[in-house]
Amino acid sequence: MDYLIRMEGGTLRFGTQVDLKSEAVTGNSNTVRDLVKWDIPAGVYRAKDIVREAGILLEAVCARLGDAAAGPLLRNLQASLAVSGREAVLPFAPLAAGEERKSLFLAQAEQIGTALSGWAREIYAEQPGRQRYGYDALLRLVHRSRCDQHLWTPEAVGILMGPAGSPEVMQLFNEYLHQLVLLRDILIPYENWGEVPLEIGEDHEVIGLRHIEPARDRFFTELIVKRIAHKEIVRFTQKVLCPELVPVGYGFQYRLGTVLPAAVGKSPVTAAPGLLRWHPAQILPGSEAGNTEAVAFDYEQADYGAAPRSYIDSCAPGRPNRDGANAASLHFRSAADIVPRMPPPGRASLELRLTASEGGREYRVDLGQALRGHRYMYRPGAAISTETESSPTSGSEGHSGWLEYEAADILDLPGLVDSSRDSIYYVSAEGNTPLLLGLLGKLFPQNVVIIDGDGADEYPGALRAGKQFGAKFLLHRGIP
Incomplete structure (x- = not known):
């Protein structure tokens, strides 16, 4: 079955859909005598499934301490997953102030931590471990957990180290905290983090999710100490989902799906530069990928600064393009395709193929460059209404000398499109989201400002956004 992404302003088609139903883990197959030591059984899990498996540790603690201990211990979990406070394992909030990428991941960590804490409460109330293994088995469970230096709340300390506590319950609880902290951390890069399938193999040598600790x-370290590069985000997700793949590029395909930047499947205006999205699809079948299911997606041009360029000044605004066709009459279908080029084993580049509504002419843009353009684009700051700044007018020349071009003017030119003049250029995607992504892949990504909707109140802010020298391209999403 073809995989389709429907979004406001268009549809993207790529690859075939992956059915993960056959990969689901059924914990009910376990019996009481199977609980010799705690681990996550081999299989494929979503985030909530991992919370359920880790919850067995909390049930074992509360089997010894009584159900009244659950409330304080779950509050400790919430404090550990917070992004600030004494018990926060990742006290990220003070470090993220004023830095866009760090602030983005801070918001992700906060959202995911809150959801995991809520699921943990919900799952404990269901007592799945007691139903699966029995109360006596939970009482016998012992787990050796190394010290991970997670701080406990005073309330939890009083319970775990009180008269009913013991080294055994302390280690069980420590492992419970650590597994859910690891789960939170490996999900941070994904916009659709709740859907990402996590595979636990038969032959892993460490318990649960601990195998991802070096990559984490x-x-x-990169996120907190530096201004993290996109390749480091991709490297981390590859190491978690497909450790056998040599890290490279901007995304990848593996056995359980495809991971690409979030702008694939969402409007580039609202998609967060830096986040990824998992898709239940495979773009390359195994036979085309050198008989391997793991394929990294790389840029057509590793160094976009050295890529061939064309200059928009060679095409007169609002006039017939170099093929003699009237560019103003050329519109594009709202459905576009992402297709692979024939790759060497283990690597591939992807193309975004756009098709003209009349005549069916096809335009091809490197998807990697489009996603790179999305990361480097600017958004208007707060607009200030003035009498001297307004939207471009229709026609070849906009307000105050802004030059207006059609999308086809840009797509017709070879290589990346730049300008040799310090002018302002206006291009509309006419509400066509795939076309907007394609234009981001054609414009040289150094001073492109993207404008949303009708954009009327964004033009003043767009003039102030980006670099205040050289050519500036105002790329207008338009109204679908």
């Missing part, structure tokens, strides 16, 4: 440590 590198990711957070």
Whole structure:
């Protein structure tokens, strides 16, 4: 079945849909005598499934301490997953102030941590471990957990180290906290984090999610200490989902789907530059990928600064283009395709193919460059209404010398499109979201400002956005 992404202003088609129903784990197959030591059984899980498996540790603690201990211990979990406070394992809030990428991941961490804490409460109330293994098995469960230096709330300390506590319950609870902290952390890069399938293999040598710790440590070092590069975000997700794949590029396909930047499947205006999205699809079948299911998607041009360029000044605004066709009459279908080029084993580049509504002419744009353009684009700041700043007028020349071009003018030119003049250029995508993404892939990504909707109140802010020298391209999404 073809995989389709329907969004406001268009549809993207790529690859075939992956059915993960056959991969689901059925914990009910376990019996009481199977609970010799805690681990996550081999299989494929979503985030809530992992919370359920880790919840067995909390049930084992409360089997010894009584159900009244659950409330304080769950409040400790919530404090550990918070982004500020004494018990926060990732006290990220003070570090993220004033830095856009860090603030984005801070918001992700906060949202995911809140959801995991809520699920943990919900799942504990269901007592799945007691139903699956029995109360006596939970009483016998012992787990050796190394010290991960997670701080406990005073309330939790009083319970775990009080008269009913013991080293055994302390280690069980420590492992419970640590597994859910790891789960939160590996989901942070994904916009649709609740849908991402996580695979636990038969032959993993460490317990639960602990195998991802080296990759997680590198990711957070890069995130906190530096201004993290996109390749480091992709490297982290590859190490978690497909560790055998050599890290490269801006996304990848593996056995359980495809991971691409969030702008694939969402309007580039609202998609967060830096986040990824998992798709239940495979773009390349195994036979075309060198008989391997793991394929990294790389840029057509590793160094976009050295890529061939054309200059928009060679095409007169609002006039017939170089093929003699009237560019103003050329519109594009709102459905576009993402297709692979024939790759060497393990690597591929992807094309975004746009089709003209009349005549069916096809335009091809490197998807990697489009996504790179999305990361480097600017958004208007707060608009200030003035009498001297307004929207472009129709015709070849807009307000105050703004030059207006059609999308086809840009797509017709070879290479990346730039300008040799310090002018302002206006291009509308006419509400066509795939076309907007394609234009981001054609414009040289150094001073492109993207404008939303009818845009009337955004033009003043657009003039102030970006670099205040050189050519500036105002790329208008338009109204679908």
